[in-house]
Amino acid sequence: MLFHVRMNVNLPASMPLEEAATLKQTEKDLAQRLQREGKWRHLWRIAGQYANVSIFDVDSVDELHTLLTSLPLFPYMHIDVMPLCRHPSSVRDGDF
Numbered sequence: 001m002l003f004h005v006r007m008n009v010n011l012p013a014s015m016p017l018e019e020a021a022t023l024k025q026t027e028k029d030l031a032q033r034l035q036r037e038g039k040w041r042h043l044w045r046i047a048g049q050y051a052n053v054s055i056f057d058v059d060s061v062d063e064l065h066t067l068l069t070s071l072p073l074f075p076y077m078h079i080d081v082m083p084l085c086r087h088p089s090s091v092r093d094g095d096f
């Protein structure tokens with residue numbers, strides 16, 4: 001199942017820089033592991049924003065929820081999820 005996910009990150013200004021740096025590194029390590037595993041298929045920065053657009057390929061809504069809520073930055077993100085299905089006019093075979 002494919003999901004379009006938008007994540008807007010909003011770290012509190014009061015967060016110590018070192019704590020923020022550790023959180024970002026832990027997030028990066030997990031994000032890269034999930035990409036290598038094929039779960040996090042696309043990760044794009046939205047230009048000019050501390051936000052991303054991602055495509056997740058997971059087995060269920062529950063798996064997506066578990067994955068998103070396990071992200072170290074989850075407490076500081078606003079997340080919007082859109083489930084995707086195949087467009088009848090698409091020329092792709094579903095593997096993108």
Ligand SMILES: O=C(O)C[C@H]1C=CC(=O)O1
Nearest residue numbers: 009027028031050051052
């Ligand atoms: O930077 C972000 O967009 C938030 C988050 C998503 C991947 C990652 O490494 O951090």
